[in-house]
Amino acid sequence: MQQLASDIAVLKFGGTSVGDLKRLTQAAMRVRRQVDLGRKVIVIVSAMAGETNRLAERARSFGIAFDAREYDAVVASGENVTAGLLALALQGMNVPARSWQGWQVPVHTCSAHGAARIIDIGVENLTARFSDGMKVAVVAGFQGVGDDNRITTLGRGGSDLSAVAFAARFGSNKCFIYTDVDGVYTADPRIVPRARKLDRIAYDEMLELAALGAKVLQARSVELAMQYKVPVHVLSSFSDSSGTLVCEEDQTMELRTISGIAHSRDEAKVTIVSVADRPGIAASIFGALALRNINVDMIIQNVSESGRTDITFSCPVEEVDTAEHALRTIRDDGILNFEALLHDREVCKISVVGIGMRSQSGVAARMFTALADEGINIQVISTSEIKISVLVNRRYLELAVQTLHEKFGLDRVPDCDHQQQPA
Amino acid sequence: MQQLASDIAVLKFGGTSVGDLKRLTQAAMRVRRQVDLGRKVIVIVSAMAGETNRLAERARSFGIAFDAREYDAVVASGENVTAGLLALALQGMNVPARSWQGWQVPVHTCSAHGAARIIDIGVENLTARFSDGMKVAVVAGFQGVGDDNRITTLGRGGSDLSAVAFAARFGSNKCFIYTDVDGVYTADPRIVPRARKLDRIAYDEMLELAALGAKVLQARSVELAMQYKVPVHVLSSFSDSSGTLVCEEDQTMELRTISGIAHSRDEAKVTIVSVADRPGIAASIFGALALRNINVDMIIQNVSESGRTDITFSCPVEEVDTAEHALRTIRDDGILNFEALLHDREVCKISVVGIGMRSQSGVAARMFTALADEGINIQVISTSEIKISVLVNRRYLELAVQTLHEKFGLDRVPDCDHQQQPA
Numbered sequence: 001m002q003q004l005a006s007d008i009a010v011l012k013f014g015g016t017s018v019g020d021l022k023r024l025t026q027a028a029m030r031v032r033r034q035v036d037l038g039r040k041v042i043v044i045v046s047a048m049a050g051e052t053n054r055l056a057e058r059a060r061s062f063g064i065a066f067d068a069r070e071y072d073a074v075v076a077s078g079e080n081v082t083a084g085l086l087a088l089a090l091q092g093m094n095v096p097a098r099s100w101q102g103w104q105v106p107v108h109t110c111s112a113h114g115a116a117r118i119i120d121i122g123v124e125n126l127t128a129r130f131s132d133g134m135k136v137a138v139v140a141g142f143q144g145v146g147d148d149n150r151i152t153t154l155g156r157g158g159s160d161l162s163a164v165a166f167a168a169r170f171g172s173n174k175c176f177i178y179t180d181v182d183g184v185y186t187a188d189p190r191i192v193p194r195a196r197k198l199d200r201i202a203y204d205e206m207l208e209l210a211a212l213g214a215k216v217l218q219a220r221s222v223e224l225a226m227q228y229k230v231p232v233h234v235l236s237s238f239s240d241s242s243g244t245l246v247c248e249e250d251q252t253m254e255l256r257t258i259s260g261i262a263h264s265r266d267e268a269k270v271t272i273v274s275v276a277d278r279p280g281i282a283a284s285i286f287g288a289l290a291l292r293n294i295n296v297d298m299i300i301q302n303v304s305e306s307g308r309t310d311i312t313f314s315c316p317v318e319e320v321d322t323a324e325h326a327l328r329t330i331r332d333d334g335i336l337n338f339e340a341l342l343h344d345r346e347v348c349k350i351s352v353v354g355i356g357m358r359s360q361s362g363v364a365a366r367m368f369t370a371l372a373d374e375g376i377n378i379q380v381i382s383t384s385e386i387k388i389s390v391l392v393n394r395r396y397l398e399l400a401v402q403t404l405h406e407k408f409g410l411d412r413v414p415d416c417d418h419q420q421q422p423a
Numbered sequence: 424m425q426q427l428a429s430d431i432a433v434l435k436f437g438g439t440s441v442g443d444l445k446r447l448t449q450a451a452m453r454v455r456r457q458v459d460l461g462r463k464v465i466v467i468v469s470a471m472a473g474e475t476n477r478l479a480e481r482a483r484s485f486g487i488a489f490d491a492r493e494y495d496a497v498v499a500s501g502e503n504v505t506a507g508l509l510a511l512a513l514q515g516m517n518v519p520a521r522s523w524q525g526w527q528v529p530v531h532t533c534s535a536h537g538a539a540r541i542i543d544i545g546v547e548n549l550t551a552r553f554s555d556g557m558k559v560a561v562v563a564g565f566q567g568v569g570d571d572n573r574i575t576t577l578g579r580g581g582s583d584l585s586a587v588a589f590a591a592r593f594g595s596n597k598c599f600i601y602t603d604v605d606g607v608y609t610a611d612p613r614i615v616p617r618a619r620k621l622d623r624i625a626y627d628e629m630l631e632l633a634a635l636g637a638k639v640l641q642a643r644s645v646e647l648a649m650q651y652k653v654p655v656h657v658l659s660s661f662s663d664s665s666g667t668l669v670c671e672e673d674q675t676m677e678l679r680t681i682s683g684i685a686h687s688r689d690e691a692k693v694t695i696v697s698v699a700d701r702p703g704i705a706a707s708i709f710g711a712l713a714l715r716n717i718n719v720d721m722i723i724q725n726v727s728e729s730g731r732t733d734i735t736f737s738c739p740v741e742e743v744d745t746a747e748h749a750l751r752t753i754r755d756d757g758i759l760n761f762e763a764l765l766h767d768r769e770v771c772k773i774s775v776v777g778i779g780m781r782s783q784s785g786v787a788a789r790m791f792t793a794l795a796d797e798g799i800n801i802q803v804i805s806t807s808e809i810k811i812s813v814l815v816n817r818r819y820l821e822l823a824v825q826t827l828h829e830k831f832g833l834d835r836v837p838d839c840d841h842q843q844q845p846a
Contacts, residue, residue, distance in 0.1 A: 074508060085497060
């Protein structure tokens with residue numbers, strides 16, 4: 001995707017931020033403030049809170065014959081409505097604004113309906129209209145148009161992706177994501193009352209946190225922001241606090257060992273007992289699971305003895321039945337041989353995330369010791385360069401998060417954070 | 424508009440006919456019956472009952488800065504949702520169906536947002552997909568796309584217009600309008616319990632009835648049907664009765680003197696007292712009213728004496744204030760001089776309609792006598808070739824309709840109707 005350079009601000013408002021007419025008006029006021037600063041503005045809007053679910057439920061009620069293209073055409077209408085309404089609200093404040101649906105921009109995507117990827121965003125139409133005096137383009141988020149001129153959607157949280165993609169394409173370094181929380185926290189404040197808001201966080205930390213279930217920003221949007229170096233400001237629609245800036249890492253961030261504790265509640269663990277330990281077996285297992293769209297997360301294979309081994313993987317708890325059905329099918333087809341399938345639907349995932357981990361050893365040991373001191377048994381471990389995740393029994397979720405938050409000193413404000421203010 | 428010849432059936436379902444998921448399923452079953460007859464089907468759908476009002480209310484809540492383009496983008500989404508849902512319902516019955524939004528077909532319109540006229544309907548996309556095996560195209564009614572690629576709507580009742588336009592363009596002689604009444608009646612059955620359903624009615628009779636407030640078919644759709652000679656079957660979604668066929672007149676219709684009694688409840692009468700009786704005055708009055716979109720209906724100018732005259736016109740009761748404001752403005756601007764404005768907001772319009780009137784004299788006399796016998800004072804009279812309308816005080820509405828229905832023998836089944844069955 002080519003990038004322009006511009007003084008365009010991109011603002012994104014999530015569903016609760018445009019949830020009723022009063023909130024739409026408040027969103028319009030935030031947009032007007034950007035216009036008053038002399039900026040042109042692209043606003044990405046979600047459907048009003050509850051609309052997408054309402055539409056999705058209706059579409060799903062026709063059951064077996066589910067056609068993702070029709071589903072997309074139905075659910076994308078929620079964003080179209082918000083876009084038109086916000087344009088009207090802005091006009092009511094004498095701000096020259098108009099709405100744009102995905103196909104009007106156009107936002108070209110692939111044809112993977114329900115989870116389409118943005119291929120390119122046409123800049124000519126918006127640029128021409130900005131030259132003609134339009135101050136604000138209100139764009140329906142979450143949607144695009146495929147090669148066959150049919151409406152596509154980008155998957156849940158796709159409006160974040162729309163916002164970052166527009167910022168990247170229009171060369172904007174002002175991408176403001178307005179949501180119902182006031183930033184990214186060191187842990188979920190509902191579990192850890194002393195959790196602190198982070199002023200800044202690096203893309204890859206945010207990526208780990210987003211993927212791990214911190215619902216502030218959609219993971220794909222963080223990837224895209226990292227790829228195009230778009231600084232993303234996460235802000236609250238309901239306060240004027242400074243939010244969190246998601247950006248490239250800097251020295252101050254590296255002084256922190258750990259930036260946050262993430263958790264994911266509804267995990268399950270499946271173990272395939274005694275499979276042959278030879279090349280191609282893992283490929284046939286995880287190929288079959290991928291075909292059924294099982295979101296496999298952690299994978300462990302124990303050291304093999306006697307030519308057979310156990311393979312364990314984790315996935316969302318609601319996908320266990322489909323996963324086991326897929327595995328039994330390839331056994332019945334003679335592709336895979338195993339003794340038994342075991343599952344545990346009562347696990348959760350706890351992760352510590354921080355780019356400081358790269359330069360500091362012993363983080364894993366500190367994490368495991370802290371959990372052991374509380375008598376929490378670790379079932380599965382998985383690590384990346386800046387993250388350590390463990391599966392534990394779900395009843396320890398709160399205890400584990402609170403313990404780690406305290407042990408890694410996340411409730412104390414580090415000196416460097418005092419000196420950092422978001423741009 | 425060019426016409427193809429084809430064995431395509433066009434079915435239109437109004438808002439109550441797709442008002443919930445159960446009714447959508449019933450509509451899908453009607454569509455499938457057409458497919459089972461070997462026909463390709465174009466289905467035109469309205470928004471689910473209540474949706475358009477809900478969306479329109481939200482759009483209007485932003486008040487003064489009303490932009491018809493944004494309004495159209497918002498309200499058109501209701502039809503898009505129904506189209507997707509009905510396509511899913513059909514797929515669930517193993518009928519190959521897909522949804523089409525106005526811009527996807529495309530339905531080209533002029534850019535008069537809120538009341539756009541259809542310029543042409545592209546046939547290539549639908550034709551290609553029919554060749555590929557699609558059996559049903561579910562088209563979002565009421566909408567199109569303007570030259571500037573923005574979504575337009577055709578005005579209230581516009582889905583009827585969409586249906587007739589598709590039937591005309593695709594050369595279909597099977598245009599079925601499914602609605603919540605089972606046909607066209609000799610009068611409103613809520614006022615005249617003995618009103619009878621008509622098996623057939625001529626285009627121009629239907630046009631007078633539609634324009635006069637019989638809400639079965641939108642007036643513009645009848646004009647278009649007449650222009651392209653599309654026979655239109657009005658049918659109930661909720662029964663299997665034979666409905667009413669709107670078609671070219673035939674001998675049997677001409678045997679009837681009067682086909683129906685129409686009424687319009689919320690009329691008002693405005694009189695401009697003592698205006699100069701010279702060329703250009705009427706033009707300046709009705710020009711000023713047209714500028715404000717006042718729907719002027721009947722106009723009377725009395726014979727002038729002493730160079731000054733009174734001009735009376737009727738319009739919908741909710742437009743009286745705007746009309747008077749427009750007239751006072753042109754008086755203040757020195758364009759028009761008058762002594763006073765009088766209005767009466769308590770009138771209604773009663774009309775007798777029938778193509779038989781052309782060959783039978785004395786209809787007006789019979790009408791006026793019937794009303795006089797009941798002591799009903801006629802305030803304004805207006806006639807066309809097949810219609811006589813009068814304004815009377817609103818409290819006589821029911822009495823006038825019932826009296827005329829009886830006096831013109833509409834509650835008796837004429838012999839010719841017995842022999843006529845709809846095709």
